[in-house]
Amino acid sequence: MADLKSLRCPCGFEVRSRDEDEIVRIAQLHARTIHGQEISAEQAKALIQLVA
Numbered sequence: 001m002a003d004l005k006s007l008r009c010p011c012g013f014e015v016r017s018r019d020e021d022e023i024v025r026i027a028q029l030h031a032r033t034i035h036g037q038e039i040s041a042e043q044a045k046a047l048i049q050l051v052a
């Protein structure tokens with residue numbers, strides 16, 4: 001099973017999943033709807049951290 005990963009936005013929003021692609025999708029949706037910003041999959045992936 002894949003490791004649990006998380007992406008935390010500076011606004012306090014956090015998404016956790018074992019599916020990196022799902023985290024990227026949710027992060028992109030969050031950035032667009034909440035912050036009005038488009039982020040690339042690469043930018044989102046760079047922010048993903050392993051949950052210890």
Ligand SMILES: [Zn+2]
Pocket residue numbers: 009010011012013030034035
């Ligand atoms: Zn945010």
